[in-house]
Amino acid sequence: MHITLVRTLQARGLELNKSRVAPKLRNLFGTALILLFSGVLYVHSDPAAGIELLSPKNDSHLAGGKPLFFWGTNPTVQSYQVFVDGARIGEVPAAQVPVMNYGAEVSLPAGTHQWYVKAVPSTGDALVSSTGDFTIDPPGNWPAWAIGPFDRYGNNPILRPQGTGWEGKNVYNPGVLFDGGKFRMLYRAQGKVNGISKIGYAESVDGVTFNRDPEPLIDATEPFEKKYGCEDPRFVKYQGVYYVFYTGDKNGNIAECEATSTDGRDWKKLGPIEPGTKNGALVLNPQGEPVKINGKFAMFIGDSKFGVCYSDDLTTWGPITWINMHLPPGWTTPYEPCVAITDYSSKPDDVVLLMAGTLNGKGKWFYAISEALFSKSDLTKKVDQLDDCIMKPREAYENGTFIHCLWTNCLIQHNQQWMLFYGAGDRNVGLATAAAK
Numbered sequence: 001m002h003i004t005l006v007r008t009l010q011a012r013g014l015e016l017n018k019s020r021v022a023p024k025l026r027n028l029f030g031t032a033l034i035l036l037f038s039g040v041l042y043v044h045s046d047p048a049a050g051i052e053l054l055s056p057k058n059d060s061h062l063a064g065g066k067p068l069f070f071w072g073t074n075p076t077v078q079s080y081q082v083f084v085d086g087a088r089i090g091e092v093p094a095a096q097v098p099v100m101n102y103g104a105e106v107s108l109p110a111g112t113h114q115w116y117v118k119a120v121p122s123t124g125d126a127l128v129s130s131t132g133d134f135t136i137d138p139p140g141n142w143p144a145w146a147i148g149p150f151d152r153y154g155n156n157p158i159l160r161p162q163g164t165g166w167e168g169k170n171v172y173n174p175g176v177l178f179d180g181g182k183f184r185m186l187y188r189a190q191g192k193v194n195g196i197s198k199i200g201y202a203e204s205v206d207g208v209t210f211n212r213d214p215e216p217l218i219d220a221t222e223p224f225e226k227k228y229g230c231e232d233p234r235f236v237k238y239q240g241v242y243y244v245f246y247t248g249d250k251n252g253n254i255a256e257c258e259a260t261s262t263d264g265r266d267w268k269k270l271g272p273i274e275p276g277t278k279n280g281a282l283v284l285n286p287q288g289e290p291v292k293i294n295g296k297f298a299m300f301i302g303d304s305k306f307g308v309c310y311s312d313d314l315t316t317w318g319p320i321t322w323i324n325m326h327l328p329p330g331w332t333t334p335y336e337p338c339v340a341i342t343d344y345s346s347k348p349d350d351v352v353l354l355m356a357g358t359l360n361g362k363g364k365w366f367y368a369i370s371e372a373l374f375s376k377s378d379l380t381k382k383v384d385q386l387d388d389c390i391m392k393p394r395e396a397y398e399n400g401t402f403i404h405c406l407w408t409n410c411l412i413q414h415n416q417q418w419m420l421f422y423g424a425g426d427r428n429v430g431l432a433t434a435a436a437k
Contacts, residue, residue, distance in 0.1 A: 051080070051117045051129040054099060054208075055154030060134045063149035065107035066435035067134065068417055069115060070153065070208065073100050074127060077119040084108065084115045094119075097206040103417050103435055110138045145350055145373050147341065147411070148390045150420050150432035157397045157428035158208050159187065166191045166198050166216055170401055172423035174202075175235030175244065176410045177264075177288055183207050184264060185421070186217065186233040186244060187429060193401055196220050197229035199246065201265070207419060208431060217265065224248045224257060224271050234409045236282060237264075238290045243314055245280040245299075248272060256280045256301060258315065273317045274309060277301055283340045283351060283379075286413035286436075290314060291342055293376050300340050300353055300379070304333040308379045323380050325372070328387055331359045338369070339411045342376065345437065349376050356407045359389055365404035368392040369422075391420075391432060400427020 052072040056062055069082055073094065081091045082102045090102050112135045119127040140149060161171045167189035174187035183204040188197050198219050202212035220229035231247035242264040248257035248271075255272035256279070274280065282290050283298040290297050296310040299317065307320035327335070335357025342351045351374040356367045368389035375383050393404040408422040418434040 051119050051127055053115070053117065053129050053132045056115075056132065056134040056151070057154030058132050058134070060151075060154060061137050062134055062151045063137055063140065064151050064434055065109075065136055065139065066104040067108070067136075067151065068101055068103045068433045068435070069117070070099055070101045070155070071117045071129060073098060074119050077121045077127065079120045081118040081120060082115065083118065085113055098209040099206045101206075103415070108136050110136050142386070142390070143373075143384065144437075145345065145347070145352065145384065146371055146386060146390065147344065147352055147354075147418055148371075148434045150391050150418070150434045152395065153208060153431040153433065155208065156395070156430040157424055158431050159185075159202065159210055159212070159429035161189075161427065164191075167200055169193055169195065170427050171200070172400075172426050172429055173232045173407055173409050174421050174423070174429055175233045176412060176419075176421045177235055177237055178412060178414050179237060179264070181205075183210075184235070185210060186235045188231055188233065188423075189216070190229075195229075196225075197231045199230045199233050199244070207414070218244070218246075218259065218267055222248075222269055222271070224250055224255060227252055228254065230257075232279070232407075232409055234280060234282065235264075236284065236288055236290055238314060241314075243290075245273075245282070247278040250275040254278045254303070260315065270315060273315070274301060274320065277305075277307070277320070278303055279336045279338070281337045281340045281353070283342055285343045286341060286418075288410070288412045293342075293379070298340075298379055300337040303336055304357070306337055306355075321380050323382070325382060326385075328360070328385060330362075332361075333358065335359055338408045340374075341411060344413070350374075351376055351379065354408060354411060361389075361404075365393045365406075366402045367405045367407055369406050369408060391422075393425075395424070395430075397428050397430065398424040400425030402426050 055070040077094050079093050081088050092102050114131050114133045116131045117129045159171050168191050170190040174185045176185045185202040187200050189200045198216035201217035202210040204210040218230050225248045227249040234245045236243050242261040244259050249255050250272045256274040258273045259267040259269045261267045281300040285291050307322040309317050309320045311317045338354040338356050340353045353372045356369050369391040370389045371386050373384040393406050405425045410421045416436045420432045422430050424430040
């Protein structure tokens with residue numbers, strides 16, 4: 001991109017003195033244009049240049065017929081027009097964000113397409129991007145209840161390990177909320193392979209350009225975090241209170257743990273809530289909010305053995321009722337529950353559970369992502385199951401601590417788009433999207 005992150009101002013409460021800072025930046029970047037987006041300072045290295053296309057990347061193959069297009073912004077314009085195969089398919093007003101996007105409203109036919117973006121200024125000539133090409137693959141045979149298929153953001157990964165400290169080896173498996181006009185992310189980080197996990201914090205105004213805190217937000221400080229640390233945060237908000245569910249330990253064995261906060265920054269740890277298991281996937285609505293079923297909150301939980309438990313208040317959880325998943329013939333362990341979504345379609349009884357595991361990989365991958373359907377009337381009974389994985393590892397950045405590995409803690413809907421934030425190879429953070437039906 002032409003936009004470079006310089007430093008965070010808002011997180012440290014600093015003030016920007018443009019008259020003092022701008023000349024120094026211009027000494028570094030020449031005629032660069034200095035921008036301030038939500039407390040983060042950026043430098044646009046060539047404000048006269050055209051618009052940079054970010055996703056879909058050239059020669060990519062997409063599973064969905066309604067692509068989500070991403071491009072780098074230019075602050076001198078007032079709107080952006082998106083063209084596919086020479087025809088304008090949409091226009092969006094400019095916003096003060098590093099990256100903008102537009103989702104196609106009409107399905108594109110299978111085959112190869114070309115696209116570009118035209119940036120319309122208030123005065124003067126329009127800026128035009130280069131032309132990109134992508135291919136829409138023939139549609140898969142997915143049932144109507146399924147969420148997806150998903151297409152990867154072309155500029156993945158959106159978060160990588162950095163430095164030599166607490167997040168120098170692995171950065172992955174985030175939980176994300178859209179809250180207060182921005183994306184707020186909690187992510188798992190390790191300074192070395194098999195090292196103690198800590199939870200970092202990052203924010204974004206566009207969903208792909210994240211600015212992270214320099215220190216862990218939730219550190220492994222308690223006896224129940226001694227063995228594993230704080231793994232795989234699931235991040236939700238309900239009636240003004242934030243909740244994070246994560247894997248710790250009890251007496252040396254895995255345990256589902258929980259913490260609460262009134263601002264998403266300062267956390268009170270509650271300790272283990274379900275010992276001997278992990279992966280607490282609350283039943284959520286598309287906005288990531290917990291949903292009551294028959295007057296109680298519900299959570300799928302387990303590790304190659306799925307169960308359901310319930311709570312009146314999101315902090316005290318009852319006993320687990322175990323489920324026979326009846327996976328398709330030939331599917332194998334390990335597999336784990338990831339995310340449960342309801343109230344997403346015209347059928348209010350549907351609950352979709354995303355799971356990740358070896359499943360039908362048969363040596364082709366370690367973990368891929370599939371889906372199963374449950375009914376609100378009885379969460380212990382599976383109604384249907386995909387006969388394949390809806391997202392399989394294929395990219396180089398999806399190799400790391402594990403080879404050919406995908407995992408997710410988070411699926412939210414924003415601006416009629418599903419946004420799947422996922423762990424790639426237990427090394428990086430990726431984003432995949434799908435148009436909401």
